[in-house]
Amino acid sequence: MEDHTVHVAAACTAAGYDHAPLTAKAGGTGRPGAARALAAAALVGSLGVVLLATALPAT
Numbered sequence: 001m002e003d004h005t006v007h008v009a010a011a012c013t014a015a016g017y018d019h020a021p022l023t024a025k026a027g028g029t030g031r032p033g034a035a036r037a038l039a040a041a042a043l044v045g046s047l048g049v050v051l052l053a054t055a056l057p058a059t
Helices: 003-015 032-055
Strands: none
């Protein structure tokens, strides 16, 4: 672990938090299909909000 990670992990342990997420490595073996679908849904939702906002009358 790098020096700053050790200090953060020690502070979290002292505060009563589990520091396992700080030392975990990302493996990239998740669900790429689900992640892609959620990203597409977020993009469509964002575009929908923008289009709705532009369609509303200015106050």
